[in-house]
Amino acid sequence: MSSGTTPPIELKKSQRYCRQLATSHYENFLVASILLPRRMRQPFYNIYAFCRTADDVADESADDRTALAGLDRLQHQIDRLFAGQPPADSQAPTNSQTPTEGLFPALADTVATYRLDKRPFDDLLSAFRQDQQIKLYESTPQLIDYCSRSANPVGRLVLQLADSLDPTTAALSDEICTGLQLANFWQDISRDHAIGRIYMPADVRERFGVSVSMLAEPSTPPALRELLAFLCDQAENYFHRGLPLVDHVPAWLRSDIKLFAHGGLATLDAIRAIDFDVLRVRPKVGKIKQGLLVGRALFGKL
Structure with missing residues (x-):
């Protein structure tokens, strides 16, 4: 972890969460196929889990206001991640959606390992906010x-x-x-x-x-x-x-x-x-x- 701290949800559990989310979707054959080397599959799952989660918040929330609030929470987590801070315990939504904090320890590990830029994550969230407006x-x-x-x-x-x-x-x-x-x-x-x-x-x-x-x-x-x-x-x-x-x-x-x-x-x-x-x-x-x-x-x- 780039922050040097122990995440609230251990890395292996977070990786499993991302893997299960990625492999349970229809379009998975395009985003994390069996053609990838085994060592690269988990990083792909971790990124996909974030993209899938943000997309679901944007498209499946009860209304635009709820979606924007959920996207703001994801933005807050991304800001914390790139600032080297652990996921916020308050990430879990107040509505009935599945909590999303489970993906961030694995994502943080991938960001640190591959030195990923922050802008793509910000851009994605910007687009999903635009969908509400x-x-x-x-x-x-x-x-x-x-x-x-x-x-x-x-x-x-x-x-x-x-x-x-x-x-x-x-x-x-x-x-x-x-x-x-x-x-x-x-x-x-x-x-x-x-x-x-x-x-x-x-x-x-x-x-x-x-x-x-x-x-x-x-x-x-x-x-x-x-x-x-x-x-x-x-x-x-x-x-x-x-x-x-x-x-x-x-x-x-x-x-x-x-x-x-x-x-x-x-x-x-x-x-x-x-x-x-x-x-x-x-x-x-x-x-x-x-x-x-x-x-x-x-x-x-x-």
Whole structure:
């Protein structure tokens, strides 16, 4: 531990907490796959546990005020961590959510071991706070700015774990991470609309003649399908621009980066496979497809 003190929850217990949280989620095959060397899995779990927890606080709290209070508690813990202080005992939320202080001893250990920067954590929390305040995006640059804080910091943390962060790798990683965030948005248009969020920027909605009222339809109108085809092609270009990242990282990380990118591309293909009717059914990458991606990555076929 960077603070030189004994955490209130012992490190092994905290590591177990992070590992269980990371391995219990659907998208785990993208964020901590079996392709990682065993020595690197726990650090990935520890970072993922923070990202997952913050995301859940932002999306699953009872209301915006509760979410902001929860995110403030996480910010307080991050501030303490980087100041070399132990997790605060008061971290546990006052509502019914699961206490989150259990992840911080393990995260602190990873931060100290790999000398991680504080800014990616601050940026992530900034984006999650923005979700409570901005419900509709007016322009594509505004959306991309959000992605630069909601997704790109994760890739930069991964590069730091691999001791591979520099201007070139950061830019390539940002392309992949933004692509992943956009693919997630277009997959979850119906879910986001149900909680009052519209990530499709007004500038492109107006270009394709898509109104906000269309998002309440039981099936996706033709204009919205055309817009989604455009947005999916746009997101695909992010992945293709970012994939050269594999030539700039250690061998142990290359297959996992390919799996990240091809998992995102598979999500876009799933949207296309239902003819962009995302309001009728949520497209997703099935377990068989996931397994095929992992198998191809294992044998260097991605």
